Amino acid sequence: MDASDSQLTFGDKLDAVDTGDYRAAVTGILGSVSNETSARLERFWTAARADGVEGIVIDVFVDQDGWEPAVPPRPHGWTRDDLEAAFVDVVRQWVTPLLPGGAPKGFWRIGSLDGTFA
Secondary structure, eight states: OOTTGGGOOHHHHHHHTTHHHHHHHHHHHHHTTHHHHHHHHHHHHHHHHHHTOOOEEEEOOOSOSSOSSOOOOOOTTOOHHHHHHHHHHHHHHHHGGGSOTTOOTTSEEEEOTTSOBO
């Protein structure tokens, strides 16, 4: 990375990488576990209602080895924060239609431990 790369905004970096292909790849991988995820979220929702839980946060954690399912590596030029922002957004778009109905507004939150929420 040269000095000019560090001055690029996240949007510039997205333009420099074929973001659509990257996001599509990640979304496709996540889609392969949609049925399992939907069932798991339904179980969480049922347990939360039974226990009086006021909300659930879905943490998107990008600092791990051995992703399951496997995801593409971070695009060249993206920082860890860039990757986290993109993943939080992709996960939000993917998981939102899988969330069980009937929860009050704001019950489900999707974000990262570092505070990036979508």
